[in-house]
Amino acid sequence: MNWDWSAVGDFMPHFWDGLLVTLQALALGSLIAFALGLVWALLMRTPTRWVRWPVGVVTEFVRNTPLLVQLFFLFYVLPEWNITFSALTTGVVAIGLHYSTYTMQVYRAGIEGVPVGQWEAATALSLPVRRTWTAVILPQAIRRVVPALGNYVIAMLKDTPMLMTITVLEMLGEARLYSQQHFQFTEPLTVIGVAFILISYPASLLLRALERRLVR
Amino acid sequence: MTSGLWELVLKGIWVTVQLLFFSALLAGAVSFVVGMARTSRLWIVRFLAGFYTEVFRGTSALIMIFWVYFVLPLAFGWQLVPMWAGTLALGLTYGAYGSEIVRGALNAVDPAQREGGIALSFTPWQRMRLILLPQAVPEMIPSFCNLLIELLKGTALVSIMGMGDLTFSANLVRLALQQSAEIYTYVLLIYFVIAFLLTRVMRGLEKRLKAGIGKEPERGASQRELRRAESTGVGAGAGAAGGGA
Numbered sequence: 001m002n003w004d005w006s007a008v009g010d011f012m013p014h015f016w017d018g019l020l021v022t023l024q025a026l027a028l029g030s031l032i033a034f035a036l037g038l039v040w041a042l043l044m045r046t047p048t049r050w051v052r053w054p055v056g057v058v059t060e061f062v063r064n065t066p067l068l069v070q071l072f073f074l075f076y077v078l079p080e081w082n083i084t085f086s087a088l089t090t091g092v093v094a095i096g097l098h099y100s101t102y103t104m105q106v107y108r109a110g111i112e113g114v115p116v117g118q119w120e121a122a123t124a125l126s127l128p129v130r131r132t133w134t135a136v137i138l139p140q141a142i143r144r145v146v147p148a149l150g151n152y153v154i155a156m157l158k159d160t161p162m163l164m165t166i167t168v169l170e171m172l173g174e175a176r177l178y179s180q181q182h183f184q185f186t187e188p189l190t191v192i193g194v195a196f197i198l199i200s201y202p203a204s205l206l207l208r209a210l211e212r213r214l215v216r
Numbered sequence: 217m218t219s220g221l222w223e224l225v226l227k228g229i230w231v232t233v234q235l236l237f238f239s240a241l242l243a244g245a246v247s248f249v250v251g252m253a254r255t256s257r258l259w260i261v262r263f264l265a266g267f268y269t270e271v272f273r274g275t276s277a278l279i280m281i282f283w284v285y286f287v288l289p290l291a292f293g294w295q296l297v298p299m300w301a302g303t304l305a306l307g308l309t310y311g312a313y314g315s316e317i318v319r320g321a322l323n324a325v326d327p328a329q330r331e332g333g334i335a336l337s338f339t340p341w342q343r344m345r346l347i348l349l350p351q352a353v354p355e356m357i358p359s360f361c362n363l364l365i366e367l368l369k370g371t372a373l374v375s376i377m378g379m380g381d382l383t384f385s386a387n388l389v390r391l392a393l394q395q396s397a398e399i400y401t402y403v404l405l406i407y408f409v410i411a412f413l414l415t416r417v418m419r420g421l422e423k424r425l426k427a428g429i430g431k432e433p434e435r436g437a438s439q440r441e442l443r444r445a446e447s448t449g450v451g452a453g454a455g456a457a458g459g460g461a
Contacts (some may be wrong), residue, residue, distance in 0.1 A: 064365055064411035065404045066372035069383055073404065076396035158276035165376055172279060185286040193283060197274030 007187040018174035022160050030153050032096025037103030063101040070094050075166040091163035110145035147211035154200050221389050228385030235371045239306035246311025251318025272312035278373050281305040285377050302374040310367045317359040321352040354425035361418035365411050
């Protein structure tokens with residue numbers, strides 16, 4: 001095994017470019033996942049079966065099929081329907097949509113975890129439905145689910161390398177490009193592997209600390 | 217689509233199923249060995265098992281696959297057959313997630329059970345085999361079911377390395393037909409059906425195992441959802457709370 005430090009040095013500028021794209025995709029993807037997940041969770045609580053049933057089927061379908069194929073679907077099929085996005089936008093939408101079906105479950109668990117007495121109190125005070133949700137239920141529910149949502153952000157981080165397949169130059173994309181140009185595979189791939197550990201491990205420690213503060 | 221293209225898709229399904237089977241076996245073995253090692257009395261065993269888990273959970277499965285395909289042959293001179301390279305990368309990564317499930321379930325067994333084993337002077341291995349595992353394994357099944365679905369979704373990644381799985385065959389069909397909507401819809405449906413069948417099988421297994429220790433399946437499902445991120449596909453953070461909460 002021969003390790004070439006100068007290759008690491010040459011790769012680093014590309015690495016920072018890739019990291020920036022990865023973090024962009026992660027931040028935007030998380031926003032979509034958090035917002036859309038809440039929408040799904042609320043739709044699943046509407047009284048009519050005609051809303052719950054389709055939402056349930058669609059989210060179950062998205063959750064149980066590979067993100068990679070969904071990426072290809074959006075990237076290749078949408079242009080056929082004359083809808084064109086940039087590769088990064090497509091990737092962000094795919095990741096956000098995919099993970100919204102997970103965060104939906106988290107929100108649901110959080111909402112179910114709010115004690116029944118809170119609902120009853122809201123009814124007793126004759127709060128309108130909207131106020132009940134925004135002032136009573138959601139603030140308590142979301143507080144409980146922040147650590148679980150954070151865990152999905154880390155999961156999303158580890159799925160961003162897939163964006164490489166639709167030509168987004170995030171970390172893995174940059175590493176592959178560099179490897180193909182310089183025929184050095186070991187260094188760039190190892191650097192980004194270590195980078196992922198260096199990001200996700202402290203992030204998970206942070207979440208654990210946050211969990212101790214927020215939950216109970 | 218012509219019948220030749222359908223044959224391609226069928227071959228792809230077969231490769232995906234094979235890969236799923238082998239990597240699930242490897243991941244299962246890794247998760248039990250590492251998970252039990254994390255409850256060991258020796259700190260060095262606990263440390264090594266913990267280190268393994270953090271490293272493999274910390275990186276992305278796709279990067280592991282790249283590493284096994286490109287770096288292993290260069291660095292160590294091991295050129296693996298694609299099937300085994302894919303199995304190795306997926307099995308080791310998902311095994312690390314699985315080890316958290318095993319550890320969480322073992323820790324969730326009532327401490328009195330372990331103490332009872334000590335009082336009856338069982339050896340540590342007897343305690344594990346006769347007391348802890350029979351009670352912990354049924355609790356692991358729902359989490360392992362989720363992990364199995366994640367693994368199924370993970371198998372799609374090997375197509376990037378040119379292994380002829382279902383996703384790869386879908387890409388070939390797209391190139392042949394120059395249209396994507398139809399084939400990708402079919403492929404998503406096929407993945408969904410496989411995932412559905414796996415869920416059914418695991419439900420049945422859970423029912424049988426739980427009946428064996430006199431419990432009902434599916435309790436506290438919503439609490440489990442809060443934990444799910446930790447046991448399937450996520451950063452190092454399961455902490456002391458993982459698994460059977």
